[in-house]
Each structure stands twice: as C-alpha cells, then as structure tokens.
Amino acid sequence: MIPLLLAAGIGGVEGDAPGPGVLETIWGISVVRGLAWSLVAALLVITPMALFAIWLERRLSGKMQARIGPNRVGPEGLLQTLADGVKLLGKESLVPTQADRPLFHAAPAVVFMSAFAMYAVLPWGPDWAPTSLAVGLLFVLAIGSLEAIGVIMAGWASNNKWALLGTMRVAAQVVAYEIPLGISALVPVLTAGTMNVQEITAMQGGGAWNWGLWWAFPANLVAFVLFFWAALANLKRAPFDLPEAESELVAGFHTEYSGMSFSIFFLAEYAAMFVLSGVASCLWLGGWNTGIPGVDVAGMGVWGNLLGAAMVAGKAMLLVAVMMWLRWTLPRLRVDQVMRLCWKFFLPISLACLVWAAAWVSVVKPMLGGNG
Amino acid sequence: MTPLLAALPPVTVQHYLLLSGLLFAVGLVGVLFRRNIIIVLMCLELMLSAANLAFVAFSRVHGNLQGQVMVFFSIAVAAAEAAVALSIIIALYRARGGVDVEDAAEMKG
Amino acid sequence: MAELLGKLTAAMGTYGPAVLFYGVAGLVLASAAYAVVAKKIDHSAFSLMACFTGVAALYAMLGSDFLAVTQVIVYVGGIMILIVFGVLLTDRLPVEYRQISRETVVQGLAVAVPVMAALVWAAAGTSWPVVAEAAAAAAPPAAGGTDPGTTAAIGKLLLTDYLFPFEFASVLLLVALVGAARMARGGAK
Numbered sequence: 001m002i003p004l005l006l007a008a009g010i011g012g013v014e015g016d017a018p019g020p021g022v023l024e025t026i027w028g029i030s031v032v033r034g035l036a037w038s039l040v041a042a043l044l045v046i047t048p049m050a051l052f053a054i055w056l057e058r059r060l061s062g063k064m065q066a067r068i069g070p071n072r073v074g075p076e077g078l079l080q081t082l083a084d085g086v087k088l089l090g091k092e093s094l095v096p097t098q099a100d101r102p103l104f105h106a107a108p109a110v111v112f113m114s115a116f117a118m119y120a121v122l123p124w125g126p127d128w129a130p131t132s133l134a135v136g137l138l139f140v141l142a143i144g145s146l147e148a149i150g151v152i153m154a155g156w157a158s159n160n161k162w163a164l165l166g167t168m169r170v171a172a173q174v175v176a177y178e179i180p181l182g183i184s185a186l187v188p189v190l191t192a193g194t195m196n197v198q199e200i201t202a203m204q205g206g207g208a209w210n211w212g213l214w215w216a217f218p219a220n221l222v223a224f225v226l227f228f229w230a231a232l233a234n235l236k237r238a239p240f241d242l243p244e245a246e247s248e249l250v251a252g253f254h255t256e257y258s259g260m261s262f263s264i265f266f267l268a269e270y271a272a273m274f275v276l277s278g279v280a281s282c283l284w285l286g287g288w289n290t291g292i293p294g295v296d297v298a299g300m301g302v303w304g305n306l307l308g309a310a311m312v313a314g315k316a317m318l319l320v321a322v323m324m325w326l327r328w329t330l331p332r333l334r335v336d337q338v339m340r341l342c343w344k345f346f347l348p349i350s351l352a353c354l355v356w357a358a359a360w361v362s363v364v365k366p367m368l369g370g371n372g
Numbered sequence: 373m374t375p376l377l378a379a380l381p382p383v384t385v386q387h388y389l390l391l392s393g394l395l396f397a398v399g400l401v402g403v404l405f406r407r408n409i410i411i412v413l414m415c416l417e418l419m420l421s422a423a424n425l426a427f428v429a430f431s432r433v434h435g436n437l438q439g440q441v442m443v444f445f446s447i448a449v450a451a452a453e454a455a456v457a458l459s460i461i462i463a464l465y466r467a468r469g470g471v472d473v474e475d476a477a478e479m480k481g
Numbered sequence: 482m483a484e485l486l487g488k489l490t491a492a493m494g495t496y497g498p499a500v501l502f503y504g505v506a507g508l509v510l511a512s513a514a515y516a517v518v519a520k521k522i523d524h525s526a527f528s529l530m531a532c533f534t535g536v537a538a539l540y541a542m543l544g545s546d547f548l549a550v551t552q553v554i555v556y557v558g559g560i561m562i563l564i565v566f567g568v569l570l571t572d573r574l575p576v577e578y579r580q581i582s583r584e585t586v587v588q589g590l591a592v593a594v595p596v597m598a599a600l601v602w603a604a605a606g607t608s609w610p611v612v613a614e615a616a617a618a619a620a621p622p623a624a625g626g627t628d629p630g631t632t633a634a635i636g637k638l639l640l641t642d643y644l645f646p647f648e649f650a651s652v653l654l655l656v657a658l659v660g661a662a663r664m665a666r667g668g669a670k
Contacts, residue, residue, distance in 0.1 A: 103527060134630025138550040145558025146534070152565055153527055164569075171566055178558060195632060383502040386604060388543065391506050393600030395513055395536075400596055402517035404589035410522060410567050414529050417560060418513055421536050424552075432543045437631060440545050441638050447548075447555050448650045452657035454560040458567045459661035465570070 046119060049313070050270035051081040056317075057270075057324050064328045084263075091259035096159060099256065103157035108257070108264040110150030114143045115268040118275045123198040124312055125288050125305030126298040136197040137189060140279055141182050144234055147272065148174045151236075151243065154265070155253035166252030169335060170243040173233055176339050177240075180346035181230035183354055187223035188283045190357045191215040197279065201287035205298065208291035212284040216360035219353040224284040226350050228319070231276045233342065235269065238327035242335055277319035278312055285315050388429035395422035409464070409471045413457050420450050502542060509535035522568055530561045547632040 055070070055078055062069025070077035095104055121136035123129035133139055148170060155167030192200045192212070204211050212220055233240040244252030254265050281287055288297055288308025297304040297311070333341065399422060402415030424443045431439025465471050512532040519525045533556040541549035639647045 100521070100523070103523065106527075133546065135546045135550045135632060138547075138554065142537075142550045142553035142558065145554060145562075149527075149530055149557060149561060149565075152562075156523060156565075156569070168569060171562055171569070174558070174562055182554075195630075383499050387502065387506070388539070389604035390601060391509065391539075393597065393604050394510060396600060397593060397597030398510070398513045398517055401589065401593045404593055405585065406517070408522060410564065411517075411525050413567075414525060414564060415517060417556070418516070418529065418532065421533060421556075425536060425539060428540050428543050428545050428548060431545065437634050437638055440548050440631065440635055441643055443545075443548055444551065444635065444639070445643075445646055445650055447551060448654060451555055451559055452654050454563050455657050455661040456664070458563050459665040461567055462570055462665050 046116065046271055046274065047267070049274055050267050051085070052078075053270045053274060053317070053320055054081045054266070056321065057327075060321065060324050061328050064325075088259055088263040093259035093261055094256070096256050098159045100157040100159065103153050104256075105261075107150050107154035107157060108261045108268075110153060111147055112264050112268045114147040114150060115272040115275070117143050117146075118272065118279070121197050122275055122278045122312070123201055123282060123287060125308035126202065128305050128309065129198045132196060132198050135195050137185055137195045137200075137279075137283075140197075140276075141178075141185065144181075144276075145174070145178065147268075148234075151253050154257070155243075158253070158256040160256050162249040162251070162255045163253050166243040166245075166249050166255070170236070170253060172335065173236075173240065173243065173338060173342075176342035177230045177233035177346075180226055180342055180350045181234060183347070183350040184223040184226040184230060185283065187219050187350070187353050187357045188212045188215065190354065191220060191361060193361075197282050197287075201282045201289065202298070204286040204289050205296060206289075207293040208286065211286040211289070211291065216357045216364075219357040219360065220284060222349060223353045223357075224280065226346055226353070227280055227283075228322075230342070230346060231280065232323060232326070233338070235273050235276065235323070237273070237323055239330040239333045240338060241327075241332055242338060245332060247332075273320050273323060274316055277323070278316035280319060281312060281315035286311070287315075288312050385429050385433045389426055392422045392426040392429065395419075395425065407472050409461050409473055410458075412473065413454065413461070417450055417454065420446060502539075505535050505538045505542070508532075509539065523565075526561065526564050526568055529564075530557055533557055533561070544631070546630045547635055 058080070059069040059071075059077070070080035073079040073083045095101060118140050120130045121133055121139050123132075151170050152167050155163040155170065158164075188200060189195050192203055192215070194200060200212065213224055214220065232238075236243050242252075243249075244254065246252075249255070254262060257265060288305075288311050290297060290307070290311055297308040300307065396419050399415045399418035402418065403412050406412055406415065424446050427439040427443045427446070429439075431437060431443075461471055509532050512528045512535065516525045516528040516532060519528060534553060537549045537552040537556075540546075540552055
C-alpha cells in the first residue's frame with residue numbers, strides 16, 4: 001500500500017496542455033505531491049519508526065547504565081512508547097498566561113512539519129522515492145533551518161527565562177553548525193556531480209567499496225564524520241544538547257510545553273534523527289544498495305525495492321543507535337566549546353575536504369582515468 | 373468542486389507581476405509607516421523579495437536564466453545588508469537605548 | 482481506489498497549478514501585510530518568515546528550483562535568524578508602539594498609493610510577450626523522468642558570463658562580515 005503510494009508519487013503529471021502564455025507549474029506540483037506522499041508515509045511508516053527509536057533509546061540507555069529499562073508493556077516493552085503517547089494525549093496542554101499564544105501553538109507545528117518534510121527527498125529504493133528533486137540535498141538543509149526557526153519560536157513564545165536561554169543557545173548554535181553541515185554535504189555532491197539524493201545513491205551500486213565513503217579518499221570519509229557531528233548539533237543531541245540542557249535549563253526551549261504539544265516535539269526529534277541518518281546513509285553508506293557485489297537491488301523489482309527500503313532503514317537505525325550511544329557516553333559541551341569546535345575545527349576541516357574533493361574531481365580522477 | 377476550480381483564471385506571468393507589485397507596495401507602506409528600525413529593515417527585505425519575484429517571473433517567460441542569476445546576486449546583497457544593518461542597530465541600541473528611527477535623528481538640521 | 486487516485490491525479494494536473502498559485506499568493510500577501518501591521522515585533526518577524534517561505538514556493542512554481550531552496554536557506558536560515566537575534570538583543574518590554582502623526586500618514590500614503598497604482602497598472606495593463614519556444618525550453622520536463630533542474634546552468638553562468646559580479650559579491654560579503662563584526666563589537670571594547 002505505502003510503496004504503491006510512494007511509487008505513484010513519482011508518476012507523471014497528467015492533464016491538458018496549458019494554453020499559450022499559461023505557466024505550467026510542474027515542479028511545484030511534484031514537490032507538493034512529494035510532500036503529500038511523504039506525509040502519508042510519515043503517518044504509516046515514520047511514526048512507528050520514531051516510536052521504535054524512542055523505545056530503543058530507553059532500552060539502550062538502560063543497558064549502558066546497568067539497568068533494564070521499560071520491559072513490561074508488550075513484548076520486551078516495545079509498546080511502552082505507545083502507552084506513553086496515549087498518556088500524553090490525555091494530559092492537559094497548559095499554556096502559560098504570559099505566553100504568546102499564537103506563536104506558542106504554531107511552534108510545534110513548524111517543527112513537526114519541517115522534520116517530516118525532509119522525508120520528501122529520502123529514497124527508499126531504486127524506484128521508490130517520494131520525489132526526485134534535482135536540489136534534493138539543498139532542500140534537506142533548507143528545511144533543517146526551518147526547523148530551527150520553529151524551535152526559536154517555541155522558546156521565545158514561552159516567555160520563560162529557561163526557554164529564552166535555550167532559544168539564545170539554539171540561535172547561536174544554528175549559525176555555528178549550519179556551515180560545516182552544508183559544506184560537508186557538498187563534498188559528495190562535488191564528487192558525484194549531482195544534488196539529487198536518489199542519483200547519488202544509485203552511483204554506489206556493487207560492493208561496499210563503491211560506497212560514497214571511499215570517494216575522493218579521504219575527503220568523503222572525513223566529510224561523513226563531520227556531517228554526522230554537525231547533524232548531532234542540528235538535532236540538539238548530546239553532546240550538543242545545550243538548548244535543552246536538563247541539568248541547567250530545566251528543559252530549555254520546551255520547558256513550558258506539556259501534553260500533546262510536548263509529545264510532538266519529542267516525536268519530531270526522533271523523526272529528524274532518523275531522516276538525517278537516512279540521508280547520511282544515502283550519501284555515504286550506499287543507501288538502498290546492499291554493498292554485496294552481485295546483489296543488485298535495482299534489477300529485482302518490488303522485492304528489490306523492499307530489500308532496499310530495509311537497507312535504508314537498517315543503516316539509518318544503526319546511525320541513530322550510534323547517536324544514542326554518544327548521548328550516554330559524552331558529557332555536554334559548554335557554549336563556547338560548541339562555538340570553537342564548529343567554527344575553528346569543523347569549518348576548516350570541511351573546507352579542506354571540499355578543496356581536496358575538487359582537486360580529486362578536476363586533477364586526480366582524470367589522471368587515474370577511472371571513476372574511483 | 374470541479375466547475376468552481378475551472379472558473380479560476382489560468383495563471384500567467386501577469387499574475388506573478390501583479391503579486392510582485394502588491395508585495396512591493398506592502399513593503400513600502402511598512403518602510404514609510406513603521407518607526408522600529410528592525411521592522412523597517414524587514415520591510416526593505418520584503419521589497420527586495422518582491423523585485424526578485426518579478427525577476428524570476430521574467431526569467432521564466434523569456435526562457436533564459438539571467439533573471440535568476442540577478443536574483444542570486446540580489447539575495448547575496450540582501451544577506452550582506454541584513455548583517456550590516458543589524459550590527460548598526462545593535463550599536464544604535466547601545467548608544468541610544470532604543471531602536472526607533474527617531475533615536476537616530478540627531479543629525480537632523 | 483486506483484481509479485479515484487487516477488482521477489485525483491488528473492484533477493491535480495489540470496487545476497493544481499492555479500489552486501496552488503492562488504493559495505500561496507494569498508498566504509504571501511496576508512503574511513506580508515500582517516508583518517507590516519503587527520504590533521509585536523516578534524509577530525512581524527515570524528510572519529515575514531512565512532512570507533519568505535511562500536515566495537520560495539512561488540520561485541519553485543516558476544521552475545527555478547535552485548533559487549527556491551537558496552531563498553529558504555538564506556532568508557529563513559540566515560537573515561531571519563539574524564533578525565531574531567536583533568529582536569532578542571534589543572527588545573525592551575513592553576514594545577512601544579509610538580503614535581504615527583497624521584502628517585506622516587498623509588505623506589506616506591501620497592508616496593505608497595501612486596507607487597502601487599503604477600505597479601499594478603504596469604503589470605495588468607501591459608500585454609507581456611510570451612516567447613513560447615524559449616519558455617518551453619526553460620520549462621522543467623514533466624515529472625517522472627529526472628528533472629535536471631537549473632542549478633548546473635546557473636553555476637555555469639556564474640563562472641563564465643557573470644564571473645566578475647560573482648567574485649565581487651563574495652568580496653562584498655567578506656567586507657560586510659568584517660564590518661558587521663567590527664561594528665557590533667565596537668561598543669564593548
């Protein structure tokens with residue numbers, strides 16, 4: 001059902017040819033349609049995925065802290081998140097009297113929509129992609145900045161000092177991580193010659209040594225690591241969780257949110273973790289390619305696409321698990337340390353990667369004669 | 373539903389230009405009427421955007437990309453403008469304790 | 482189910498562009514107007530953000546995908562964050578909303594109304610030429626195939642015909658960066 005919908009999303013636009021002087025708006029339509037399909041997919045696939053990720057986080061943290069974690073509701077506690085969700089649904093959604101009501105209500109919606117809109121460019125299989133945007137990767141980065149605006153909106157509208165401090169930290173963090181995030185994502189774009197995530201993924205067929213990770217060695221390897229760290233800062237995950245630092249700021253920007261609006265922030269965080277990991281896996285880890293020579297997903301029809309979707313989900317979930325592992329391992333950085341790390345280390349290193357990738361594409365690759 | 377939709381006039385370049393003109397006028401009203409410098413700055417950005425929209429519409433109609441290149445430069449200039457203007461605003465706030473256009477009227481003869 | 486989906490798709494193909502345009506245009510105008518009249522500066526800022534996002538959608542509908550995404554990254558991710566910074570750093574509660582004098586209103590309207598009238602008259606009154614073949618060449622191919630987008634072509638233009646303005650723009654940005662840092666720090670020395 002869902003794959004059907006996804007596949008229909010990239011089908012052609014039918015309809016009468018427009019008259020003279022009438023502008024066709026095909027690109028806009030295909031984006032809107034991609035967003036519509038990704039919303040459908042969001043409700044049917046991504047929400048369970050996020051619920052699973054929340055369960056995974058709680059169980060993993062339990063393991064790392066030598067305790068058990070939730071294990072009562074459903075097998076191995078798998079339904080615990082669902083139970084919590086139902087509980088949160090039943091809770092009263094409080095709005096502080098001094099809060100800015102319209103902004104306070106709009107903020108979770110902005111964060112939620114932007115987290116889910118990113119799924120519009122995540123390819124699940126050779127034939128299954130909600131959209132095939134030529135500017136796919138830039139789209140992810142653009143939507144990511146929209147999400148930051150939603151977070152700032154939430155903190156500002158709450159009219160609470162903890163929330164305001166969290167907001168200032170978000171704003172400072174956004175300008176710091178966005179540049180290395182964008183530049184490290186440009187490295188595979190430069191080596192592949194396209195920003196279309198689906199096309200970049202398709203170039204990584206065959207063995208795992210063809211994956212983007214090894215392109216223009218070591219530029220893409222380093223860029224992958226940088227992208228992962230900058231994505232952590234984007235997701236406000238430890239060690240970059242200053243905007244919601246619970247030991248200093250109560251809960252930072254979402255201090256005043258309760259009930260359903262809180263759970264929307266929570267769900268959006270896990271949805272965004274999954275989609276950024278998915279995009280990283282498509283850029284560097286082969287996406288829907290299996291990495292086993294001879295097992296070519298592209299020629300296997302529906303089953304190949306299913307296998308591809310499983311590959312994307314598995315790789316993304318693996319990266320999500322690493323994020324969780326880091327959260328329970330590393331202490332939180334200070335604000336000045338985040339700034340220094342992003343501006344003085346991530347940025348120059350990512351620029352160096354970009355220069356090396358450019359040199360690779362223009363000088364080394366023609367010399368080697370291959371497409372290594 | 374369908375007849376209602378069919379009654380909509382098809383979208384031509386004229387629609388985009390009209391929209392661009394209206395946006396420009398809205399921004400102009402803001403620049404002329406608002407006293408807060410930050411809002412004046414935002415309205416200036418709005419006027420720039422309106423002009424950009426007309427550029428993109430023309431670029432589409434003429435089938436070349438020069439209009440889009442122009443918009444690219446315009447966006448770069450808008451970014452530089454915003455950065456400089458905000459630093460001026462912050463300096464003004466430090467010096468005068470307010471961000472009203474009247475706070476910067478010292479040079480008035 | 483499949484039949485319904487087909488009908489829906491066909492309807493979207495026929496009426497979608499117009500509906501999309503009027504919807505987004507309405508959103509853009511409404512949010513721009515609200516940004517101008519809002520009493521709270523933060524409402525202005527966030528409303529303007531919605532407006533810029535809508536303008537990006539209009540760029541996308543006009544087939545310039547690269548500019549649409551650039552618009553969101555630069556305006557929403559960059560300029561709006563800067564403006565929010567400005568609001569946070571300079572906002573004194575409560576936001577004062579000074580009375581505008583009658584004189585200002587008259588003078589302002591005397592400028593704004595003719596400008597709007599002229600723009601509307603020019604846009605609506607002129608029969609704009611439509612270069613059919615050129616427009617068709619610039620139009621993105623129907624969805625389904627991979628759409629090459631405008632990025633590569635714009636990049637080529639920037640590094641050939643527009644190389645000097647491009648370099649000049651980067652110098653301008655650098656100067657703005659240094660100047661802004663210097664000016665914002667100046668008071669704190």
